[in-house]
Amino acid sequence: MKLTFLKHRWQKITFKFVLIPVAVILLLSFIVNVYWSPILANKVRDVVLTSSDSLYKVDFSDAELHILQGKIVIYNITLTPDTAVYNQKKKQHLAPNNLVELHVKRLILLHVHPYSLYFRHKLNISRVILNEPEVKISYQLNHTKDTVVKDHRTAWQKISKSLHSIHVGQIFLNDVKFKYQDYSGNKVAISELKEMNLNATDLLIDSATQTDRSRLLYCKDIVTELNNYTGRTTSGLYTYKIKYLKLSTLKSQLNVVGLSVDPAKTNIFFTKSQRDRFGLTIDSLQLNNFDFLSYHKYRSLTASSLLLNKGTISVFNNPNKVSNKTIDRIVSFPNVMIHKIGTDLIIDTVHIRHFNIEYSEFNTKSNKTGTVTFNNTSGHLYNITSNKAAIAKNNFTSAQLSTYFMNRGRLDVQFKFNLTDKDAAFTYKGALGTMALPVLNPAIMPLAMVKATSGTVKQLSFDIQANSKVFKGKVGFLYNDLKVNIFQADTANDRLKKRSLISIFANLFVIKHNNPDNAGQAPRSAVVVYPRPKDSPFFKTIWKTLLEGIKPCVGLDAKTQKATKDRIDQHKKNKQDHQTRKAERKKRKADRQREKDKKK
Numbered sequence: 001m002k003l004t005f006l007k008h009r010w011q012k013i014t015f016k017f018v019l020i021p022v023a024v025i026l027l028l029s030f031i032v033n034v035y036w037s038p039i040l041a042n043k044v045r046d047v048v049l050t051s052s053d054s055l056y057k058v059d060f061s062d063a064e065l066h067i068l069q070g071k072i073v074i075y076n077i078t079l080t081p082d083t084a085v086y087n088q089k090k091k092q093h094l095a096p097n098n099l100v101e102l103h104v105k106r107l108i109l110l111h112v113h114p115y116s117l118y119f120r121h122k123l124n125i126s127r128v129i130l131n132e133p134e135v136k137i138s139y140q141l142n143h144t145k146d147t148v149v150k151d152h153r154t155a156w157q158k159i160s161k162s163l164h165s166i167h168v169g170q171i172f173l174n175d176v177k178f179k180y181q182d183y184s185g186n187k188v189a190i191s192e193l194k195e196m197n198l199n200a201t202d203l204l205i206d207s208a209t210q211t212d213r214s215r216l217l218y219c220k221d222i223v224t225e226l227n228n229y230t231g232r233t234t235s236g237l238y239t240y241k242i243k244y245l246k247l248s249t250l251k252s253q254l255n256v257v258g259l260s261v262d263p264a265k266t267n268i269f270f271t272k273s274q275r276d277r278f279g280l281t282i283d284s285l286q287l288n289n290f291d292f293l294s295y296h297k298y299r300s301l302t303a304s305s306l307l308l309n310k311g312t313i314s315v316f317n318n319p320n321k322v323s324n325k326t327i328d329r330i331v332s333f334p335n336v337m338i339h340k341i342g343t344d345l346i347i348d349t350v351h352i353r354h355f356n357i358e359y360s361e362f363n364t365k366s367n368k369t370g371t372v373t374f375n376n377t378s379g380h381l382y383n384i385t386s387n388k389a390a391i392a393k394n395n396f397t398s399a400q401l402s403t404y405f406m407n408r409g410r411l412d413v414q415f416k417f418n419l420t421d422k423d424a425a426f427t428y429k430g431a432l433g434t435m436a437l438p439v440l441n442p443a444i445m446p447l448a449m450v451k452a453t454s455g456t457v458k459q460l461s462f463d464i465q466a467n468s469k470v471f472k473g474k475v476g477f478l479y480n481d482l483k484v485n486i487f488q489a490d491t492a493n494d495r496l497k498k499r500s501l502i503s504i505f506a507n508l509f510v511i512k513h514n515n516p517d518n519a520g521q522a523p524r525s526a527v528v529v530y531p532r533p534k535d536s537p538f539f540k541t542i543w544k545t546l547l548e549g550i551k552p553c554v555g556l557d558a559k560t561q562k563a564t565k566d567r568i569d570q571h572k573k574n575k576q577d578h579q580t581r582k583a584e585r586k587k588r589k590a591d592r593q594r595e596k597d598k599k600k
Contacts, residue, residue, distance in 0.1 A: 053158075055085050055098075065112075070126075072109040091144060097297055101136040111169075121164045128171045128226040135176060140183040141299070154210035155218065165206035171219075173198040184299070187234065195227040216293055222249035237264045237273055247292065261354065266316065282312035300344040300387075307351045315589040317361040325535045330468045330536035333424045335397065338386050346390050350381040352401070361447060361541075366489050366496060368446035372484035374411070377403035385419070395420045406443070408434030411456060423467035430543065432460035437482065445487065449496060455482035462546055469532060471497050471541060475549020476525040482513050482554060505567070510556035 061076040076379050079102035089095035111126030159166070178193040202220035209218055216222055227244040232238065261280040263269050269277050289304035316364025327510050331334055338345070357374040379401035399415040413430030437455035457479050464473030486506060490497040507513075516523040526549040532541050551557065 005211050011151050011429075013281075021323055026410050030105075030592060039482075054082065055089070060107075070111045070113065072112050074107040074109075077104040077107050085494075093142070095138055095142045097142050099138045099140075101138075102132045102133060104130050106131060117163075121162065121341055123163055123166045125168045126170070128168055130171075130173045132175045132177065133173050134179075136181070138181045139299075146452060156205050156207060156210040160207075161207070163233045166203070167206075168202070168203040171198075171200040171203060175220070178541060190236075191231060193229060194435070195229070195491050197225045199223045199225075210579065214500075216249040219249070219260065221248060223248050233271070237269055238262065245477045249292055252289045252291070254290050254292075256282070256285045258283070259285060273316050274318055276318050276321075277316040279312070279314040281312045282308055285309070299345065302344075303348075303450075304352065305349045306347050308353065308355070310354045311356075313355060313357045315359045319360070319364060321364040323535060326533050326594075329537040330424055333426070333468065334538065335419050335426060336424050338384070338397070338419070341386065343386065344388045345384065347384040348382070350384055352380070353378050357403070357480050359553055363449075366446050366449050366487075367491070367494065368496070370443045371445035372443045373406055374403040375407040376399060376552075404441045405435065408439045419557055421467065423469060425467040427463075427465050429463040429473075430461070432457065437479070445496065449487040449489070451485045453483045458478050460546075460550070462549065464528070464542075464545060465530075466541075466545070471530045471532060471545040471546070472528065473549075474525060474527055475546060475553070476523065477550050477553035478515050478523055479554075479590065482511060484511060501571075505571075510555055515553055526550075526557075 046521060056079055058077065058079050060074045060078070062074070064073045066072070079100065080102065081099045108129040109127070110129070113122075113124045116122045125148050156165075176193070176196040178196055180191040180193070182189040182191075183400040183596055197375065200219040200222045203218050204215075204220075205218045207475055209215060212218075214220075224245075224247040226242065228243070229242040231240050233240075236262055240261045241258070242256055244256070246255045247253070259280075259282040261278070263277045263279050264272075284307075286307040286309075287303045287305075288307070289302075291300070291302040294300040294302055320326075328401055331340060355377040358371055359373075359375055360369055360371040362369045379395065379399065381399045383390070383397050385391060385397070390460065395418060397417045397419060399413075401414075402410065402412050403413045410433040415426060415428045415519060418424070435457050437452040438455060441451050457477075459476070459478045461476040462473060464471055464475075466472070484506060485503045486499045488499050489498040489560060512524075528545055528549045530541075530545045530548050536544065
């Protein structure tokens with residue numbers, strides 16, 4: 001059959017110089033595709049095995065090379081560690097802390113240059129796409145610093161016999177299923193992540209980048225994003241959530257939006273636990289100059305600063321807590337607690353902006369709950385560290401905070417913690433500004449069954465030197481027109497009942513209504529020495545020390561308190577004697593009446 005469409009000379013020329021070459025190229029492409037697949041497979045297997053020092057093996061079911069498109073598609077990829085090699089490395093103290101397993105149904109490599117790979121031994125890829133990969137990482141602390149190994153070669157030196165360079169423009173991992181198993185504790189901690197995306201740019205392994213410390217895993221930047229993460233503690237009492245997380249290795253910055261730790265409902269929590277009930281929400285946090293590689297390898301958290309912006313911290317004292325006076329609650333001191341966190345920590349500065357803090361306690365005597373709040377708290381913490389080398393250079397952690405007590409009076413306070421003192425020594429000093437005393441009633445009525453009917457705080461100042469054994473210092477409390485009412489629990493009606501006589505007695509004979517008493521006089525202040533009970537935690541001891549200083553300023557010094565107690569006890573005794581005599585008279589009257597009735 002003749003080709004009837006080749007009638008004209010220009011058609012024949014076109015066929016010879018265009019269509020025939022295209023056909024030949026298509027045929028060659030097909031042959032090359034079939035020929036290159038096993039070559040590609042061998043290259044990939046060889047590179048992974050060599051670069052991981054035989055620790056990892058890679059395999060896949062099929063590979064397609066589309067030479068005209070510059071596209072490679074690899075199916076059912078599995079990256080698995082060789083457990084025999086891993087165990088051998090553990091015996092030699094050369095095993096890494098992290099083991100990785102990877103499964104990908106399909107891997108797409110775009111704009112690959114196969115001739116460059118085959119003839120020039122350079123792997124150059126424009127884009128790598130992994131859709132819905134499954135990643136599993138197992139962490140076990142085999143060593144806390146880079147292990148000295150016999151093979152000091154870089155990754156490029158290890159692959160240089162097979163490849164001169166590897167370059168990938170972009171790597172996309174979309175909708176990653178991530179499982180993380182941490183074997184460093186007493187129990188295996190398992191975390192599973194979904195809605196996670198990873199984007200790496202400019203991966204380059206060659207002679208120039210083999211020692212480039214600005215790159216992580218030879219990438220210019222790795223950006224990890226996580227959306228809508230939810231998890232629960234092993235006890236089931238807390239649920240933690242993250243709305244959005246982003247980590248950039250180029251910026252060395254971790255950003256988190258919408259972090260919350262939510263406790264179980266009050267009745268459920270206090271039934272299952274004797275611990276205090278905590279709650280936490282943070283609108284956003286930012287960790288700067290974060291050394292991700294050190295954290296990934298050794299759980300060492302190093303950063304220049306941490307910014308916490310807008311949040312709430314709530315604490316509810318557990319009413320079912322059984323007091324054990326033999327247990328020392330020194331672990332609640334921040335300078336002791338920081339050594340117990342189990343992480344090598346170095347953060348130069350923590351910035352806190354606009355936090356609300358509330359403490360609630362249920363008083364079994366009043367059957368009511370009182371809450372103390374510190375609103376719009378902001379400030380700075382310096383040298384937050386548990387690292388031995390950092391502590392050797394500076395063994396003090398300090399804090400400067402400003403807040404509004406009960407959302408009214410401004411409170412400025414400074415802390416300084418000694419990180420090496422065996423008795424956990426620290427100091428705190430500060431001042432509370434002007435506020436109306438009745439503002440305190442939501443806290444002091446349920447907790448102390450006392451109501452401030454009038455009064456104005458002019459200033460509360462304190463300067464305390466403390467340790468786990470004793471708190472010492474000076475407290476000053478300036479105020480005007482202080483008057484109070486004293487209450488007792490009325491269990492029958494579930495309310496607080498005013499003790500009128502005691503209230504009058506307290507206002508007339510006990511409480512000093514002003515400090516100083518008159519203008520021009522020196523104000524009263526108190527030198528406090530408060531031995532810390534062994535079972536008293538950090539914040540409770542701070543408050544008790546301040547209270548011991550406030551009492552003498554309002555007239556309740558030790559002598560007055562004793563005299564007042566004696567008067568109240570005597571009043572109670574007189575009342576009881578009166579009631580006893582009244583009951584005896586009533587009984588005698590009843591007896592006489594019965595005798596009369598018998599005679600009749």
